[in-house]
Amino acid sequence: MNVRSVVTLREGTGTVLLRTAAAAAAAFAFSAGYAGGSPSMLNAGLAAAFPAYTAPILAASALYYLLIGGISAGVIQLSGILITAVLSAAFFRGRSDGAPLAASAVCGGVLLLLSFTVSAVTPTDTSAAAGRMIASVMAAVFVYALRRLMHEYRLTKMLPLTGIGGLLSAAVYVSVISALSSVTAVIFDLGRLLGCAVLLCIARRWRMTGGAAVGALTALAVFIGAPKMAADTLLLASAGLICGAFAELGVLAVGVSFIAVCAVGAATVGSGAGGWSLFFDAAGGALLFAAVPSGLLGKVTSMLFGGVSAADTVGRAAASRLGFVSSSLGEIRSQLTVVTAAMDRKIKEQSLSEAVFDGLCRGCELRCVCHKDTRASAKGFEELEREAMSFEGVSADSIRRYFPACCTPDLMTDSFNYAYKTRIDSRAARLHIGELRTLVSEQLAVTEEILSDLSGRIGRxxxxxxxxxxxxxxxxxxxxxxxxxxxxxxxxxxxxxxxxxxxxxxxxxxxxxxxxxxxxxxxxxxxxxxxxxxxxxxxxxxEQPCYELSKGIFTASSTDNGYSGDSMGTVELSSCESYAVLSDGMGTGKRARLDSMFAVSLASRLLGAGVSMRSALRLINTVLRVKGWDESFATLDIIRFDLCAGTAEILKAGAAPTYLFRDGVIKRFGGQAFPAGILDRCSPDEFSCKLFDGDLLLMVSDGVSEDTVREAFGKTGERDIDPAAFAQSLGELAMEKARAGRRDDISAAAFAVKYRGH
Incomplete structure (x- = not known):
């Protein structure tokens, strides 16, 4: 045997040992997980997907069950591993395609049969039996998806994220995260920790689209495996979307923005200890993401998903891909709505009278004396409950008045008051969760719109x-x-x-x-x-556009410290398409400046990524509502210039009017929409106009009145207006008028249009 043979043999042995250890570790972790309220059966699915590693998977699973108290805790899983291994060896050995459907059917059938048998033999309530069935079906889906992906990888050496490949990858991801989401290590939840790390990796590569999609899938997986943590985890969809916008700034920006969004979101909804748990998992996931070398990450993603470049997206039906992801998010949002409605229907609030009777009176030896007259007893309970709900509790005198024979009036008073407090706390908790679900549903809807925008842009x-x-x-x-x-x-x-x-x-x-x-x-x-x-x-x-645009900008602060609450920015996508963005924060000074800068910065990033003005406003509205500041809102004024077609589109949310000056005539574009950050849904005012040679469009903040604008236009000629000189003269005129009245921040941007022909 030569040296090369010895090295190859050692490498092969090391690979086998590494895979064996990985299979055993995964089986041990899956054994500790839950799905649908029942112990996870993903360890049995793992053995069905990798029959060559049945022995280490079986040993690791048995070790876990022994550690928690006995083999009986995993009798279904261990029996399923053995029976599936025997059937696979007998019928599917040597199949080149991996027999995904047959292996999935055998695994699922065996686990369902064992679950039904155990439920029938042992005393089991309906929820536990249903949980076993759900866990069995999830294991079967896991086997099918994983075997299909393995077969695809053997053929093409990559796993496509489009079509059925994307669905299969999502199924495996949700199955794994849901099983690990109920496994805790020190202060971390393994499933959510891994989900945060994967989310950041995907967001860095696929920006906002990937971050939002993986965040939504992670929330769905945690909801299946650990419903108690689902309320906080729903924030990951928003966090993934927002941190994807910072992907161009590098690993540090992605990680910091992700942790900041999770912290602000958890603090805003008031989730208490759950919020800290989400914060620790987000921080741990960010550290894990930062620890992965960028070169290694690039190699892994290229190996798995083929390393599709941005230029190749046009030739690979990118519009269909984005549309598919948008539809998937729509289905997830629909499922979230259905689950919410089902949970609301199942909640049956117990009356205070029932709670007091069950907890106190039912076990009292003198119950027959107090409740001898059932009609009077029911009437007394009704009056006491009405008093508790009206006056936030009852008094011992009220107990004695309606139940004079009660031997423990003080205890009954405490019982009524405790039942009232419990009801109020329960309603408050449900209200918080309802608000969070509404917020996440809105974020998923925004993500759908953004993906549709990008799909439409590519489809053009x-x-x-x-x-x-x-x-x-x-x-x-x-x-x-x-x-x-x-x-x-x-x-x-x-x-x-x-x-x-x-x-x-x-x-x-x-x-x-x-x-x-x-x-x-x-x-x-x-x-x-x-x-x-x-x-x-x-x-x-x-292509050289038919129209040319020149601009002039003027800004001034209403305060002596120089901080203006107005912010302005421009975004140039090409020589044909550009945007102008103006925002006015609430009030004046630093606070208003921060709100407006935030709105302009986020709008500029979204517009530069190809998102429509309406979708950008919807996302900014949601972000401002959860930013964590009291009454944090800002106006938003956006103009889109298409210099090839010669058109302008205007969107306004609480902004001051925009003016079009053409041939000595002033046209005003204004509306009644509210600023962003006030209402759940921000419906903007939208306008469009055709551009002609010599037109001048003017954007102003509310520090410039309409009278001032008309006076400034009156001092100019009808043609060839210099936008820079006009913006300067208008700003100075507005400052002059402000000295005699209420001072406000002043901003003006003038855009002159010139036609230069084809």
């Missing part, structure tokens, strides 16, 4: 020119960008666009790149817009 691509894309890729290769991806396509309006993705920084001339792409496509392109996320750089070019 009419055609991709493969030949021109290859020529553009060759040009980038000549520039030294070896891993560049290029795509030239035409949108539904007939305008051409180009997107390039390169590794590292773009160090060339933007003008030269625009000219080269224009020469390749035989079409004049505008200057490229370059954005960078980690080591990937996106270069977007659009």
């Amino acid at each position: 691509i009419r055609s991709v020119d493969r030949e021109l894309s290859e020529r553009a890729g060759e040009y980038l290769l000549r520039l030294g960008y070896r891993n560049a991806r290029a795509c030239l396509y035409t949108d539904e309006s007939g305008f051409r666009h180009a997107e390039f993705f390169i590794t590292g920084e773009f160090v060339g001339s933007r003008m030269e790149l625009a000219l080269a792409v224009s020469d390749i496509a035989d079409c004049m392109f505008g200057l490229p817009v370059i954005t960078k996320a980690e080591d990937l750089t996106r270069i977007a070019l659009s």
Whole structure:
């Protein structure tokens, strides 16, 4: 035997030992878990999925049951492992496809039969029997999904997240997290800890889409395995969505934003000890995520999911993928609604009289004396309950008045008051949970809208020119960008666009790149817009638009400290599409500034990611409501400029009017919508208009009155208005008028439109 053979043999032995240890550890952990209120049977499913490791799985499971008090605690699971192993060896050995359906049917059938037998032989209530059935079905689904994924991996060396592959991956993930969510180690819940780490890994790779989807799946899994923790875990859907927006800033930003959202959310809903538990799990998951080397994470995700690049998304039906995820989230939201309604129907509140009678009177030896006249007794209890609900308790005198024969009036008084306090606490707890479910349902709805927006944006691509894309890729290769991806396509309006993705920084001339792409496509392109996320750089070019936009901005604070409550930002997606965002925080000074900056920053990120203005407002409204500050709200004013089509779309939530100045005439766009952060649903005012040469659009905060705007327009000519000079003169005029009255922060942004032809 040569040296290479010895090394190979040692590596093979080490791999087998490692897999054996992993199988045993997983079986031990699954044995401690619960599903549907009954002990998990995922250890039996693990043995059915990996029959070669039946022995270590059986030994680890038996060890756990011995440690907790006896083999009888896992008689169904251990018997299921043995019977499934025998049947698999007899009928499915040697099947190249893994026989996922047959293995799942055998595992599920055996566990269901054993569960039914144990339920019939031993005294068992209905809920325990139903829990065993649910755990058996979950084990069967786990076996089928895992075997299908293993077969797919053997064929393609990757696990696609689209179609049936995505559903199977979600099924395995939910099964594993639900089983581990009832396993506690020190201060951590293993299922939720692992779920937080996976959520952050996915959010870093797939941004807001992946973070929100995994957060929702984690919440669903915890609801199945540990319903008591489900209320706090529902926050993970929102946390995953928000931390995904910070993925471009790196690992630290993703982890810190995730912990901050979990902490603020738990504190806002007042979940007490449960909130601390969620905070510890979120912090532990973030540390675990940060400890994974980025190179290793990239290799694992590329190995499992094929490493799909952003440029290849267009050619791989990305619109269908996002639509599928959106539909999945819609189903989860529907299931959450159904579960909530079912739980509300099952809750039957016991009356105070029933609670006192069952807890005190039923065991009293003199009950026959007090309740000799049942009608009078029932009337007395009715009056006492009415008094307790009206005056927050009863007195001993009231007890003696309605039950003069009672031998323990003081004890009966305490019983009534305790029952009243218990009812109030129970109602308050249900109210908190109801508010949290409403919040999570709203977040899932927002996520659905965002995914639909992204799907619609990609779906607006009419055609991709493969030949021109290859020529553009060759040009980038000549520039030294070896891993560049290029795509030239035409949108539904007939305008051409180009997107390039390169590794590292773009160090060339933007003008030269625009000219080269224009020469390749035989079409004049505008200057490229370059954005960078980690080591990937996106270069977007659009056909030279028909319209040109110039702007002027003026801001001034109402206070002497220089802090303005208004914030403004612009977002440029391409030479054709851009946004202007203005927000006015509540009040003035630092507090108002923080609210408005938060709204503008989040809106800019969402709009830059392709989210529609309406969806961005809905998400900002939800985030402001749970941010943790009293009366934290801000106005939001957004204008979308399409310089290729020559249109403007305006969205307002509590914002001051926007003005269009055209040929000496002023048109006002205003509405009655509330600012973001006040109501559960924020319905904005929306307007649209066609742009023409010489138009001037004006955004202002409420520190600039309509009279001031009309006076400023009256001092200008009808054509060729300089937006910068106009914004400055308008701001100075508003400051002049403010000195004589109530002072407020002043912001004005003027946008002048010029038509330059095709």
